[in-house]
Amino acid sequence: MSAVPVTLRRVVELEIDGQTVRAMEGQTILQAVRALDVEIPTLCWGETLTPVNACRVCMVEVEGSRVLVPSCARKVEPGMVVRTNGDRVRHSRKMVLEFLASSVDLSTTPNAARWIEEYGAEPDRYGPAAPPAAAGERDRAHAGHHHPGDGQTAATVAQPVKIDNESYVRDYSKCILCYKCVEGCGEDWQNTFAIAVAGRGFDARIATEFDAPLPDSACVYCGNCIAVCPTGALMFKSEYDLRHAGQWDEERQTQTDTICPYCGVGCELTLHVQDNEIVKVTSPLDHSVTHGNLCVKGRFGFQFVQNREKR
Amino acid sequence: MFGAGGGTSSYQEIEETDLIVLWGSNARETHPIFFHHVLKGVHAGARLVVVDPRRTSSAQWADNWLGIDVGTDVGLANTIAREIIHAGLHNREFIDRATTGFEEFAANVEQYTLEEGEKITGIPAEIIRDVAHAYARADRAQICWTLGITEHHNAVDNVLALINLALLCGHVGRWGSGLNPLRGQNNVQGGGDMGAIPNRLPGFQDLEKDHEARTKFERAWGVEIQPRYGWHLTQMFEAMERGDLTALYVIGENPAQSEADTTRAWELLEGLGHLVVQDIFLTATAELAHVVLPASASWCEAEGTVTNSERRVQRVRKALEPPGQAHDDIEIIAELGTRLGYPMGWSTSEDAWTELRSLSPMHAGMTYPRLEELGGIQWPCVDEQDPGSPFLHGRLWADPLEGPPAPFHAVDQAPPVDELTEDSRATATRRRCAGRRRSTSRRRTASASTSSRASGFRSPRAAGP
C-alpha cells in the first residue's frame, strides 16, 4: 500500500572512446563517462543544479555534430559516438583553461592547476595582467562599451574584495562566472534571487541590484551560493580570515556530519573543525533533506556554541 | 494523527503534489529548507494556498493568501468542508470504506455556509469556495501547519479540523497527499518519539492503556511504571501553584523565559524546594536553580539521534570537545541514575539506542550503521530489512481496510481568547502593506526565538526579519 512511485527508464547504448557503454535514458554524457572512471574536467556543472553549460571545459566530440558538445548538459542518445579526449577536445579545454587562468585568479579553484598542466595551457602567453579595476568600476560598466587598451596587457576581472558583512566575503577576482551561485540563490534552491548576472560580455558579473551592499540586498545569508561556488570567490569570512592570517590548514581539519539544532526540518550539517573550532559549515549534496542547502541558522548559527564562554 | 503523532508525508512528496496548503505556517522563514521543497513543488506547477492572518513571506509566494482573523481556523476549515460536501466533491468511496463519523461531522459543518464562513474569518466567500474546490479537485494535496495552528488554546480542535479535510477528500495515505505538522524546534518530534511526553512510552506506546507495552518496559527495566499519565508543562505549573510539585529537573528548557507569563513562572520556579537545570547555557532558569549541570551541546559535542518533521531519525555526532566541565546529557543522566541507586546499564548513546530498539517496534530496524548508510530512516521501520516509511496511513487505501478506520471529529469554531479589535487589525494590516516587517506574533512568542541559542546568534541582515 505504501506505494512510492518509481519512474522506469530505458537503457541507452552508445559508444564512448571506442567502448560500448550502457547508460540510462535521461543521463548526460558526463554521467555516462564518469561511470567509466574517465575524468572530464567540469567547473560550472553542479550535481544539484540545472546545467548552464557556460564554462565549456567539459566539451566532448560527438560524431555528426559540427561543434563540440557540453557533456554536462547533453543527454545520451542511442548510437551516439563520443570522443572525450581527441585533439579538438584537448585544444578547446586548453584554451578555456588559458582564457580563465589569464583573466581570473584560480588560486583557490580545486584542480585548476592540475588541469592547466595536464592540458598544456599557457595563460602567460596573453601578456602581463592589466592593472586591477578600482572598487565598483566593473559594476558600472555599460553594456556595449569598453576601453580597448593597446593589447599589451591581458584584461582580467581583478578588483578589490567585497567585504560588507560578517558572514562571507565576495572576491570576484576569482569569479569564473559559472552561474552556480545565481542558480543556488535562485530558482534551483533558495529562490531569494539576491544576486544575478549583470552586464554583458567580458563585463558580465555577479551583482546585486545597482551593486547594493549585501546587507541592503535581498540576501538572507543562507550561504547556499558559497556552498556551490567552485572557485572560492565566495568564502566564509571565518575561512577568509584564517587564510589571510596564514592559519587555514585543511590537513588539521576534521569534517563531522550532524543535524542542525535549530528547527524541526532536520538538515544535515557537515562541521569543518580546525583546532576545536568550527571554521565552516556545509551540507552533503546528496542528502534528501537539504541537497546541500542550509539556512542562515544552520550555515552560520554555529557561532553560538563558540560564543558560549564569552557570554 | 490517528495513532502515532508525526507528519504523514515525506518532504519529497511536497515536490510532487498538486496543491499545497500552508496553514498557520510561515515556513519560508521558520523552516527555510522545508520551503525549498515547497518551492520545487510550486515551480513544478503546484498551487500554493497560505492561510495566515499576516501576509508573511510564505504568503507572498501563494496563489491564494487567505488572511483570516486570528483564531478562526476551525471556522474556515469547516466552511471549506461544507462547501466540498455541498458541491459533491468529497470522496464518498474513501469516506465509506476508511472513516467513521462522517454523518455527524457533515451535520455539524452544515451551519458553516460560505456566508457564515466569510463572517467568521473575514475571507470573501468566493475565495473560500475557490480554495475548497481546488483542494477537493486536486489529484494530490498537502496540508502543512506550524505554530499558527498549534500555539492556540484550541490547538487540538484546529488540528482535528484539518484532519477532517484530508479525510473528506482522501488526501492522506497516498504518495503526494498528506498532513504535516512542521516541528518548530529541533527534535520536538524526537522527544515525542522517545516518550518525553506525559502520556506515552517511547515509540508512542500508551502509558495508561497499553498494558502489554507497559509490562514489556517494566520487565526490561526491572521497575514498576505507574499506569498514570504525567503532567504537561501547564499542569506542572498548576501543580507548583497548588504546592503539589516541589522538585523539578529541567533539561534544555528555559521556562523562566519561554512561558507566556514570565513573572508567574519566575515566582513559581523560585518557590520550588529543589530545582535542577541541565543546559548548555546559564539560562535565566538556571540562574534560579539549586544545582546546575553544564551539558555539552548535543548536536555537535555528543553522539545520538534526533527525529525530524518527516519522521526521519538521524544521527548527530560529536565534532567538538565540550568546554570546561560540560558533559554529554547521556553521561549526566547515567551518572545520576547510578548515584540514585539505579545503574542504567549503558554508557554510550548507541547502547541506549539499542535498548530503545528492543522496546519500540517502530524503531526496531534502525541500527546505527543503517542510519548512517541510509542518511536517516523514517519511522516506522520494523526490522533491519525495512527501508522505513516515506508516508503513513497507506493502510487506509487497502481494500478491505487494514486496521481501524480513521475518525472524523466534529469540532466547532470557538471565540478566540484575545479577540482582535477592528482597530488593531486595521493597524496591523496597514503596517503589513507598508512593506516587509518583522513578524510580531500576537500569541505567546515562539519559544525558539527566546531560547538562549537564538539570542546568541546574530543575523547579519541589516533590517527586516
Place this chain on the structure above:
Amino acid sequence: MDLRLHDTEPTSVERAAVDGVLGPPATAWEGAERSPLDGRVASTGHAARAQRHLLLPTLHAVQDRVGWISPAALDYVCKRLLIPPAEAYGVASFYSLFALEPRPATVAHVCTDIACMTRGATDFCKRLQDAGVDWLESPCLGMCERAPAALVIEAGEEPREAVLAPASVDSVVAAMDGDAPEPEAPEIRQATGLRLLRRVGLADPTSLDSYRAHGGYSALRAAFELGPAGVIREVTDSKLLGRGGAAFPTGRKWDAVARHPVRPHYLVCNADESEPGTFKDRIVIESDPFALVEAMTIAGYATGCEHGYVYLRGEYPLAWKRLQQAVTQARARGLLGDDILGQGVRFDIELRKGAGAYICGEETALFNSIEGFRGEPRNKPPFPVDEGLHGKPTVVNNVESLLNVLDIVLEGGAAFAQIGTEESTGTRLFCLCGCVQRPGLYEAPFGITLGELLDLAGGVLQGRELRSILLGGAAGVFVGPDKLDLELSFEATRAAGATLGSGVVMVFDDTVELAPILLRIAAFFRDESCGQCVPCRVGTVRQQEALLRLANGKPRGGVKTELALLGEITTAMRDASICGLGQTAANAIDSALHGLNAFPTEEAM
C-alpha cells in the same frame, strides 16, 4: 514571491511611465491605495509571476520617459511585476540602450561601425567631439546604405527619435535641438526583377487599402483554400531556406511545429536585424508592413499558432511605427483577431522592441528577451520547434523568409522553386553598402554572381580600386576581387568557404585601411558577446588584444606567433562556444588574416 524591495519612492513621472504600460496597480501590495480586501486576500503566485514578459516593455517606458532607469523606478517595476530587483537589474544592464546612471535626456547614438567607417564615420565622430555634442558610440544602426548614420533619442513626455543618415554635425545638432528631418522614403534603385520588393515605394505603407490595391491579402485567401497542411506542403515544395543566417528549410520547421502535440504554439518573427551591414528587414517593414502581417498570419494559420510576436530591434523607430499602424489596422478590419476573414481562424500579433543587443537576434536569446530574462542564448537541443518561447513549440523566422511565403502560396511551391538555383530557391535581398556607387537594397535571384551584383550597384566609385568584399556581415567572410564570379547561392558560397549570412555585401576600395575595420569587428564581438560562455566572453577579448598588438606593430613574439595564437583562439571559439555569435566571431577576421594577408608575416615582408 517574497521580494525584498528598497521601499524607495519612484517619482510621479516614473510611476506614470510604468503604469502607462501595466495600468494602475490593483492592490496595495503593488502600490495602490489600500483597500480593505488587501488585508484579506492576495494572489501573488503563478499568475502574477507570469507577468515577467512585460519587463522589457516596462523598462523601455521608463527609459523613454526619464532618460534613465533609476533605482527607485526599477524598484517600482519590480514591485509591479513581482521580479526580484537583482534579476531586473541583470536584465536592464544587459541592454546598451538602457542607462542605469543619470544622463542627459537627449543623446546621439552615432554609428562607428564598418559601413559607416567607409563613409567617414571616424572623422565625423571627431568633429562631433569638437562640437561638444553628447554622443555615444553605437554599433551598426542598420542605415548603412546612407552612411554615416546617427540616431538621436530624446526622453520625455513625448519621446522623440530621429534617424539621421547621412548624418552631419549640423543635422545631429539640429536634431538634438528638436529639429529632425522627415524620414526619407527608401529608394529602390532597381527597375526590374522585383518580387519581394514589388510594392516598395508604390503602395502606401500606412494604408491597408493601398496594400490591398497592390495585391495584398490575396495570399491569405489562397492559404485558407489550401488549408494548413496544404500551405506547409507548398512551403516545403518551394525549398525555401531561412534568410536569417542559418539557412534552415522553413518547411521542415513549420511541419515540426504544426505536428507538435504540446500547445500553445508560438510564432516569432525575428526582426532584430543587427548584423553590421544589414538593413533589408528595416526597409521591408518601413515600406511594406502589411506584407509581413499577412505572411505571419499565414504562418500562424499553417502551424497552429494563435499568438505571434515580432521582435524588432530598438533602433528602428520608423519601422516600429509602421508596424504598429499595420497591426492596428489589420486588427480593426478583422484581419487579425479571433475570427479572421470570418474563417474562424484566430491569430494576433504582439510587437516587442529590442534594446540594443545584437545577440537577441539569436533565436533562443530572443525568446529569453521576450520572456523578460537576459538575452542569453539557450543550450540546443532542445530546439525551438520543441521548446521555444515560454517553453512551447515555436516557429521562428526571419522577416525576409516570411515574406517569401506570400508568393509561394500564390504561385505554388513548385513554381517558386524554379527561381534561383537548385538548392537556393527564390530571390534574395542583398544589402549593398560600403564603397559602391549606389548603395542600397537589391533583389536578385540566387545564382547571380558577385560581379553582376556589384554592377547593379554601379561598381566602386570612379577612380577607386576594389580591394575586398565582406559577405554576410561581421560574422561573415572577406573575399578578394578575384571572387567576382562567385555565384551567390547558399551552396556556392559554402563551397567557397564564404557565406551569404544575412545578405550583406559590403565593398571596400583602396581608400579603406583594413586594420581599423578588423579592429572594429573585433570590438563589435567583444561588446556584443552575451558573456555567458568562456570561449566567447574571453576569446573575443583575447582576439581583440592580439589584433591591437598587430595593428600597433607591437606583436608579442612576432607576427607569426600572433597569427598562430589567433588561429588557436579561432578554433576554440568555433568549436566550444554556445551559440553562433561566438562560433563565428572570428570568421571575418580569420578570412582577412589568411585570405587578404592583412598582417604579412616577417618572412613575407
